[in-house]
Amino acid sequence: MSHILRLDKNECPYSIPSYMKDDVDRALLSVEPNRYPDPTYGELRQVLGDYVDFPASSIVPGNGGDEILWMIFAAWIKPGDTVLTLNPSFSQYEHMCKVFNARHLPVPMVFDETVFKVSVDEAAFIGAIKEASPSLILLDSPNNPSGTVLSDDFINSVVENSSCPVIVDEAYGEFASRRYLDRFTTETLPERVSVLKTMSKAWGIAGLRVGCLVTSEKVSRLLNDLRSPFNVNVYSEAVALTLLKNRSWLEERIKTIVSTREKFRESLAEMSQWKVLPSEGNFLLVDSPIPGDELISTLRDRHVEVKRFNLPWEGEWIRITVGTDDEMNRLLSVMEKL
Ligand SMILES: Cc1ncc(COP(=O)(O)O)c(C=O)c1O
Missing domain, CATH: 3.40.640.10 (Type I PLP-dependent aspartate aminotransferase-like (Major domain))
Known part of the structure; x- marks a missing residue:
């Protein structure tokens, strides 16, 4: 598994x-x-x-x-x-x-x-x-x-x-x-x-x-x-x-996470039904084409945990934390098949 x-x-x-x-x-x-x-x-x-x-x-x-x-x-x-x-x-x-x-x-x-x-x-x-x-x-x-x-x-x-x-x-x-x-x-x-x-x-x-x-x-x-x-x-x-x-490594790590965030955001933006907000954190807020609760349980079945939000604006909002490149590619391939 x-x-x-x-x-x-x-x-x-x-x-x-x-x-x-x-x-x-x-x-x-x-x-x-x-x-x-x-x-x-x-x-x-x-x-x-x-x-x-x-x-x-x-x-x-x-x-x-x-x-x-x-x-x-x-x-x-x-x-x-x-x-x-x-x-x-x-x-x-x-x-x-x-x-x-x-x-x-x-x-x-x-x-x-x-x-x-x-x-x-x-x-x-x-x-x-x-x-x-x-x-x-x-x-x-x-x-x-x-x-x-x-x-x-x-x-x-x-x-x-x-x-x-x-x-x-x-x-x-x-x-x-x-x-x-x-x-x-x-x-x-x-x-x-x-x-x-x-x-x-x-x-x-x-x-x-x-x-x-x-x-x-x-x-x-x-x-x-x-x-x-x-x-x-x-x-x-x-x-x-x-x-x-000994914090010389920190800058490189931040760069890696920010670069993964931007790559993931661009890939998601190309998937027309998903809408993704720009973010300056290690997470992205996404409006899903699938009702939030259903998405959470479908992703959970595929061993992915993300967080659902009820926000003051219309939409099915989920927050996705930026993981490693491999993790985000795994998530993308799950999302493509939903
Ligand atoms: C905006 C914000 N502030 C503070 C925290 C607190 O983090 P911690 O208690 O792990 O230092 C968090 C944790 O998610 C957060 O999102």
């Missing part, structure tokens, strides 16, 4: 590069699991900071980006508060609002069928800020699942027109042509703006759960005080440190 194609969770199809495995093994062997991690995560914060060109004092380490979201809600959200996001956006935003009894206000993005592109309704978003006075704004860029990168002008205007924390979630930033964070240093990043990063996507260690928030020193102090003291375990920390210190 062929192995299952797991193209439903935006994971990286590649694990740790083989030439890094000896280093990683050595790092794991030197871990003393009977000891707690360093609760300040001094070294981890330093190398995460080096990666994004920020000082360690601006970094909050997390057990994946998901835990960073927990900290953000714990720090700033009381029951009944309003959290503003895009619609669609990362499903955990909605989940966190439920957990913290917050009012989730998702502002629909606009789908232009003539050019087959999704964009932000900037006027509606700014209008929603003015009307709802949110306590928190979460913006994923690239947006999950549309793959749209938000413009700097839009994010700046959100910051100018609001008075609450604004989180720019760049979990997929490595795959994009531009990143909001790149424009800033620790001196210039506005105090209310923080950027979420993760090692689950381009770095390919989703199972180890390492992410971080890049933020002002003030917010960093607040969240580092609030987080549980040993939130990243010693094995995950050791692997993350090894990869972060």
Whole structure:
């Protein structure tokens, strides 16, 4: 039986590069699991900071980006508060609002069928800020699942027109042509703006759960005080440190995934009934000619997992994670026969 194609969770199809495995093994062997991690995560914060060109004092380490979201809600959200996001956006935003009894206000993005592109309704978003006075704004860029990168002008205007924390979630930033964070240093990043990063996507260690928030020193102090003291375990920390210190391979990996994404997109665009949105993430949003639920179960019968979405626009939308070239060719041959 062929192995299952797991193209439903935006994971990286590649694990740790083989030439890094000896280093990683050595790092794991030197871990003393009977000891707690360093609760300040001094070294981890330093190398995460080096990666994004920020000082360690601006970094909050997390057990994946998901835990960073927990900290953000714990720090700033009381029951009944309003959290503003895009619609669609990362499903955990909605989940966190439920957990913290917050009012989730998702502002629909606009789908232009003539050019087959999704964009932000900037006027509606700014209008929603003015009307709802949110306590928190979460913006994923690239947006999950549309793959749209938000413009700097839009994010700046959100910051100018609001008075609450604004989180720019760049979990997929490595795959994009531009990143909001790149424009800033620790001196210039506005105090209310923080950027979420993760090692689950381009770095390919989703199972180890390492992410971080890049933020002002003030917010960093607040969240580092609030987080549980040993939130990243010693094995995950050791692997993350090894990869972060030897990251020359990362660029090549990103190029490979982006090139696979574009090849797959072009092939799919040639199949007339399938419509595929441009994407700057490691996934593609596709309007299927087959009803979504039926497609999911048909693909499952053929050992392929993709994710179905109910979106604010008409269509049978599924999100397909970009795997290896071979995996995407296997999927294409399945799709051609549907
Ligand atoms: C937009 C976005 N942000 C954050 C995350 C959290 O990733 P993790 O908890 O694996 O770091 C995800 C995961 O899919 C995501 O899609």
